[in-house]
Amino acid sequence: MPTELRRAFRALISVSDKTGLVGFAQGLAGLGIELVSTGGTRKALAEAGLAVRDVTDLTGFPELLDGRVKTLHPKVHGGLLAIRENPEHEAAILAHGIAPIDLLVVNLYPFEATIGRGADFADCIENIDIGGPAMIRGAAKNFRDVAVVVDVEDYGLVLEELKAQGGATGLDLRQKLAQKAFARTAAYDAMISNWLANEIGEPAPAYRAFGGKLAASLRYGENPHQTAAFYHSPERRYGVATARQVQGKQLSYNNVGDTDAAFELIAEFDPLRTAAVAIIKHANPCGVAEAATLREAYELALRCDPVSAFGGIIALNRRLDAEAAAEIVKIFTEVIIAPDADEDAIAIVATKKNLRLLLTGGLPDPRAAALAYRPVAGGMLVQSRDNAVVDDMDLRIATKRPPSEAEWRDLKFAFRVAKHVKSNAIVYAKGGATVGIGAGQMSRVDSSRIAAMKAAEAAKALGLAESLAKGSVVASDAFFPFADGLLAAAEAGATAVIQPGGSVRDDEIVKAADAAGLAMVMTGVRHFRH
Structure with a gap:
């Protein structure tokens, strides 16, 4: 047998997720591999009629501390870490009666699921696996001799190799399994x-780690010369990651980013209050609207x-209905994302066979x-x-004239949208719909002028003589450092303004707003989005 092949004589199996367990173990037993197991895993295998040895028989030591200590033993770790064909290691395991373990199958206590269901602190602590990661790391370190399986999705691959190689695994497979094993424990510990x-309220710990599981390999990144992949994080949040x-x-790399931006924006609009639609291009909204129906909201958003x-x-x-779908498919669209669909x-x-339809199962909580x-x-x-929501803010009227009831509605609408526009951001809105958006400019004045230009172009496309910005309100993601940006909005036809405030020139800005007859509301909250 070539040295890169390692025959598996003994497998230690200890899994929390029992998916596919019995079939995999039956395959191992059929190849003459001895099964050693722990607790619930051993019980499941025994009930399936498999001959399985309890880990306590291997160690000669009982489980302790309510199961906290069962595999933390030299006869387990020695069996995993012993280097085959190393005379000193061979002598040591013989002297101490340590049986080599050639295949380790472990998936960890469900810590992610435990915190996901809102379990209390003590329950979360008890679902932190200790023995599992220790065994995984030991087996992965010794990949030249031991195969380690941490993912139920790999059962078929491993069994196929064992059958093809007469009960042995190749070095290439063991290395790939080891890499995944180290990544799994890293992601687990990061969570x-x-x-x-x-x-414990520590916003800046000395070490930070983040992990995720591969959802899809992508053809390329933002550009064809860049490699890319999409990973799911442990956070349970409705969106692209949960979508069917x-x-x-x-989906492409850019599709995922843009679709996420779109869905995070639309989540600002409570579906119990109103239907809402957002159209996103290059991570920026080019039209957002709310209305009684999705179709009406889409038509208003598209008009922008x-x-x-x-x-x-x-x-x-909201749930995509036939009326809205019929309108949306009239122009080329890359992705539709919704909580559900009729x-x-x-x-x-x-x-439209190339049009991607994603159904997430719910809306993320803003x-x-x-x-x-x-x-x-x-x-x-x-x-x-940035989880600040305009409905929760202490809004302050800064000008002599307060906003009208209609202006109030549009001001809140516009500020919801501005939160999701790249800075510097200016949003004109009227009647629950954007009518002009200026995004990502170095100067706030330029953003305001671009938004006004978009409003004028939209009016022209509709055959209207007057810009859609006439009679609108305007939202700014950050304060106006000078009055020029504010005056540009007034010149475009805006009648009311919402902005964070906080500039050293706030008094000057308010005076300019009063002189122009504008109503101005300050939020005290900035929404930079770089």
Whole structure:
């Protein structure tokens, strides 16, 4: 037998997730591999009629401390870490009666699921696996002699190799399994450490780690010369990661990013209050609206910038219905994402075979606390997610004239949208719909002028003589450092303004607003989005 092949004579199996367990173990036993197991795993195998040895027989030591100590023993770790064909190691295991373990099958206590269901602190602590990660790391370190399986999805692959190689595994497979094993324990420990930091109120721990599981390998990244993949994080949040793709081409790197941006924006709109639709292009909204129905909301959102909407991402806050679907498919769209869809709507979308339809099962909570992170050269930036919602803010009227009831509604609407526009952000809105959006400019004045230009172009496309910005309100993601940006909005036709305030020139800005007859509301909350 070539040295790269290692015959498996003994397998230690200890799994929390019993999916596929019996079939896999039956395959191992059929190849003459001795089965050793623990607790519930051993019971499940024995009940299936398999000959299985209890780990306490292997160690000669009983389980202790309510099962906290069962595999933490030299006869387990010695069996995993002993280097075959090393005379000193061979002599040591013979002297101490240690039986080599050639195959380790472990999946960990369900810590992620435990915190996901909101378990109490003590329950979460008890679901931190200790023996499992220790065994996994030992077996992975000794990959030249031991195969380690941490993922039920690998059972078939491992069994296929064992059958093909007469009960042996090849070095290439063992190396790949070892890499996955180390990544699994790293992701598991990252989840625990981040959870504990949050529990004890530590916003900046000395070490930070993040992990995830591969969801899909992507054809390329933002550009064809870049490699890319999509990973699921342990956080349970409705969106692309939870979505069922009903139809359409594989998602690209840019599709995933843009679709996430679209769905996070639309989650700002309570579906019990109103239907809402957002159209996203290059991670920025080019049209957002709310109305009595999804179809009406879509038509209003599309009106804002129909040119940019071509090839965009459509996000809805309610179940996609046939009326909305029939309108959406009239122009080329990359992705539709919604909590759910009617069968008639799914059939309509199916007429466009390349159009991707994602159904998430729910909306993310815009108020939920979580971490957001971004790599930089030589490090990583970590911050809490922007979960500030305009409905919860202490809004202050800064001008002599207060907003009218209609202006109040539109001001809140516009500020919801501005939160999801790249800075510097300016959003014009009227009647529950955006009418002009200026995004990502170095100057707030330029953003305001671009938004006004978009409003004028949209009016022209509708055959209207007057810009859609006439009689609108305007939202700014950050304060106006000078009055020029504010005055540009007034010139475009805005009648009311919402902005964070906090500039050293706030008094000057308020005076300019009063002089122009504008109503101004200050939120005290900034929404930079870089």
